[in-house]
Amino acid sequence: MKYIAGIDGGGTKTRCLLGDTRGEVLGEGLGGPSNPVSAGMEEARCSLEEAFFQACTRARIPPEGTCLAVVAGLAGGSTQEVQQEVGKALREITGAEKVQVTTDLHIALEGGLPPGPGIIVIAGTGSSALGRDGAGHLARAGGHGPYLGDEGGGYWIVKTAVARILRERDRTGVPSPLELALEKGKQKDLSWPRFFAQAPPGEIAALAPLVLERAEKGDPWAGEILERAGKELARLARDVAARLFGAAPPAGLAVAPLGSILARFAGVRRAFQAALDAPPPFQILEPKADPARGALLLARKLALA
Template identity: 35%
Template sequence: MTILVGVDAGASRSTAFVADDTLTVLARAAGAPGAVRPGAVKESSEAILDTTRRALEETRTDRAGALVVGAAGAGREPERGDLERALVAAGIADAVRVTTDIEIALVAGLGDEPGILLLAGTGSAACARLPSGELRRVGGHGWQFGDEGSGYWLARGALSAVAQASDGRGPPTALTAALAQAAGVEGEAALLPWARNTSRGSVADLARVVQEVAARGDDLAHLLVAQAAEALAAHARALRPHFADAAPVAVALAGGLLGPGSPVRTAVTSLLEADQPPLRLLAALVEPPRGALLLALHLAT
């Protein structure tokens, strides 16, 4: 039996799945963020290795036949190659491949079929596989240049709304108390130093609170959710013209912001299904580590 490991290394956390060569998942583990940044390959590799080892321990083995890691930030060199070499040097698998987080999500959501993958976690991006097999990508430029509609983008907008409400530039909002409570601080004044000293992933985690407040009827939170949905829909719409056929194009959804029943997911679905030519939203939420496992199976064989 060949042991396979698939890892989704994001900006908020890393998730590892261990499977056999029938792709039956044997173990899972979650750990520290493994997204790779310039000059930070060591931190990324350590997070990925720790998460992978803990998952392997559950299967009573310390080495896999193949390991595939989809890492945020791995779409550029030399970061991708440096991370791959670090993982190879660790001796944790016979074969190692590092690719992007969006590629493993695309494989998990669509297999080899044409369609669009829309990803909204800490960051945001979309990728299309055309009928020819060609890949096209939009977004994924990072929080400094984009990530519109992402968890970080939504939470950042909510923090800005709280700041504006506190000094009279904006209306009062239930976001003030809800975000302070979620961050574990006393009042909006303490949110500023908290946000300055916490990780981008921790800020992005506040997107869950924004959606909860929106669902309870807060107008400002509802507006922020609607804006996030519009931004994400724009990613998918930018890829639609690459499909010449007028038939509905399948769209798979991945990332914590697009979980089942979430307000952002509901809004994105309504927007895209009303489009002409049509886009067809797939019901299941994609689990990116499963795509990494499928790629690991190909790597092992």
């Protein structure tokens, strides 16, 4: 039997979908982290193998089946070096001749939007946006990491809140209500500067729901920070549009919001929507399908090419 594979590889888990050449899903498998930059090439390879073989078992694909094409979208998959190394590993694992390794953003765009021009904006721990024009050209904005960018993401929300409460404590000498709320989420013995110097970005971003909670209780600082987050995420979409279409992007351009911050933080979502309603207005679309499905769509194109 002939089949294709689409893989979504992230910093904590890997998902593999197998499909037939019409794009119907045959089975799914899961593996560990496969971001080769953070997890290392060896662990990434193991996770890809795990996810692929589990999917084969579940899809009841026998060993003599032929994998026509594989597309993997990986966090950390933007450099040529990584793409070549992972590509080689995937050829060995799957036996496929046609293999393409791309970024997690690219497969999210394919999965999230209908064919044609459009932009996805992702806000999780970090933030970034990727868009496509009518000819299939891609442009990206953001994703500059926790120290230089990631505006509107979870890490940025927490960092902005803590910077604000420390400034206020400089002036008044007493902790603000927002500080007391955030203290609950922090390991007790670390000062804020030490916490930020030692904890990984994901652990810091995990405090973002405490900012949301304060905003929902009417805390004006927390509310302002979420509003700024939404505006910054809308800016990413406008930056991508400027790159793809110049000074006058078409009105009604599709924008799909992705990631936990845009999905669950109502204040962020509201400000994002308002900023994209301004002229020229964009059209917000709910994401059509998940990134692994996007990888499968790309694998189908690759198989038929």
